[in-house]
Amino acid sequence: MSKAGITVATADPPAPAVRRLPRRRGIELALIVLAVLLSVYGYCAVGLARNGTVPPGAAGYGAGLGVLALLAHLAVRLRAPHADPLLLPIGVLLNGLGLVLIYRLDLETPGDRAAPAQLVWSTLGVALFILVVLVLRDHRVLQRYTYVCVAAALVLLTLPILFPAVNGARIWIRVAGFSIQPGEFAKVLLAVFFAAYLAANRNALAYTGRRVWRLQLPTGRVLGPIVAVWLVSVGVLILERDLGTSLLFFGLFVVLLYVATGRTGWIAVGLLLAALGAVAVGRLEPHVHGRIETWLHPFASIEAGEGANQLAQSLFAFAEGGLLGTGLGLGHSVLIGFAVKSDFILATAGEELGFAGLSAVFLLYGLLVERGYRAGLALREPFGRLLAVGLASLVALQVFVIAGGVTGLIPLTGMAMPFLAQGGSSVVTNWAIVALLVRVSDSARRQHDGQDGR
């Protein structure tokens, strides 16, 4: 360009500008390095605060996380060079921070070390990420597997019924010493199914059927299958007492239905159904009823002389963090006891990183969701749009339900904080979600480049 600039007077008029989105792979790499460094810094900070020395595993931990992230980055460079450069670094940073928090809590519970297993699961997750990015050349291929997806999702959802309940919920299956939460995997499959089905039938959904009052009711032939799938999955989850996930599926269903049909009425119906369901379940289910009571009166157990319950302990932890936090390794969120590394991991972040750190974590999730939505907006074809919106909404809803639960905003439902919480299935699933978002965003931005304008 600069060479041409000298001879501009005699040159041909410039070709009409093609809108080119920069690839920004270098920025992605820089952000990944930053994410790894931040995680290693957190790991060292825990060791320094606890023992006054850098923990011996710091170099290994940094190298492991770094190699994983670089491999993922190479895969993106190779097969999704146009992908959004923020998605992968956010995944790395959240995963790294989760490992730091779990390692930090392991120090308080010497008999129950979770960080090594989490590192193994993270490796598997990144491997799955790489696999998806390398193998899945175009996300539209997934449309072919609409019914495979829904069948697999339903099988995965029903599988835990055959296994004994753990802590009151039948959501685990145990294979060779590892426990797996199939509901986690099912949510991606279900998102794919919803997106594919709604993309294929959205016109029929929007424009056929009878009109009842202000609502355009689609014909049963079109709406039937999807409502059936949704009812089955939510029903199964209620049987398994996994109310968080059923709430998640419900939210996903309503959001995608709204986006696909553009009918505000669906939101009204959704809210009405949600309210009815919440009242019914809250009344009839003692487990849920207890959760609601705890949410309304978190300190009732203290006044009754029974000591602080988990939610109260969680609130104490957040409160102790204050604006700037106690510093990594210096909080006492372990007082929460059971589930401190899984459902309540956010309390540790809140206590030790403070409101500032917690806001940063929330904003990271917000950015991840926003990038997903942006990819959805940029795409032209409905399946990709719905898939991107569905996956991003899954993250948003899950973060809201669990974070709102542990901070006392809404009743508590046991779910895993994406990337942060202890739990292999969750980490692997979230890497799959990020992989799909990378793939979709690659298509979206390639489209803009005009190289793949379809």
Next chain:
Amino acid sequence: MTRHIRHAGFFCALLLVALLVNAARVQVVQAPAYDRNPANRRPDIARYEQPRGDILVGGRPVTGSKDTREHLRYERTYTDGPLYAPVTGFASQLYGTTLLEHSEDGILSGSDPMLAPFPLWNDFTRARNSGGDVVTTLDPAAQRAAYEGLAGLKGAVAAVEPSTGRILALVSRPSYDPQPLSGNGPAAAEAWRRLNADRDRPMLNRAIRQTYPPGSTFKVVTLAAALDAGVVTDLDAPTDSPDPYTLPGTRTRLTNASRGCRNASVREAFTLSCNTVFARLGVAVGAPDMTATARAFGFNNPALRVPFPVARSTFDTSLDRAQLGLSSIGQYNTRATPLQMAMVAAAVANGGQVREPYLVERTTRPGGSILATAGSRAVRQAMYPSTAVRLRALMREVVEDGTGWRAAIRGSKVGGKTGTAQHGRRNSGTPYAWFISWAQGERDLAPRVAVAVVVEDAEAERRNISGGGDAAPIARAVMEAVLASR
């Protein structure tokens, strides 16, 4: 579709805002209330996360801290726990703190803002300061002498330095070891239960928290009032007192333990401890002057702190003449702590001035740099200096050739006053043996120590119980210990 994706995105943004606002509510707005919740264990964990500062006696710590590696990490330890328990109190993770451990808790636990290097520094760093030390005024030799003197007895000793008010010894027996109370396990609960169930009440600090009828030792106060009021001018003039003396307005006849009180001079009456003479003197002085003098000595003061609160010693203010007579010989409603009676002896030794007693010489930062020193204390003139001179002479006579001879120390000036206080219904209880005294060493310019000793239930036969017999030797041992030091 684009429009609806935007709507959905807006909805997600709304969720994010809700989370952020709620987090701010919990972590900033409600945080102080949550921090104060009694079920929140974080303040306790922070409190016991570091070793506690020490209480020093004679330059050496009598306390320590033990790392238990438990959630509440450091526990208090005590060297010579029973010896110093009436001063240190206990610091328990279950039962809180008492005495110095309580009143100096901010320094010892490190929470006192004075320990911070700069104002507001700790609010910024969230750091907790290491605990500072508390240096006491106690004289370890005097404390031990008092403690051993009371071995096997029930009673208390208080010793002060007359010219300053520094407390040199504060002992209560039977005592207890605060150590087992330190932790939070079942052992601490068991020790607590046992100590509270003990009928001898070992945790009662008899030197400051228990009041006794002072008996004849109160005659020092009565005589000070009489001399100041001019009721007595000549100590050697006969007083025209009957024996027994019928209390005015009653048919109660007051008698004496000693012979020779009829018509005795004040000097003789003081040495012999004649009830009749002093009851008449009190009546002659009158309630207003008696009350004023007692108050000047420190009676009826509910606010005395050394720095932990001292029980109020009482001299009744609304008395008829018979009650006034009884009160003037330390009976009826007159009650005093051993520390109060040590203050009485100290006032005589110190030219009539009462120095408010104190126990903390200074507090220091962990490194030893001084945080605060004992400030100037209130001084009250309890009697004219000339009165103090005359009383001093009288008290010396008690020791040199009176009931207090057992307190004499060769080569030193010692003044004293014995007391045997009747109590219980119709005076049926075993009397309390009292002795108050002061001592001035051969080369001292002023008396160095004033002591009060009370023995509750001496194992002697009742008629043998007397301040001179039981209490004076203990006082003597304490005074000797003080005079020998330095």
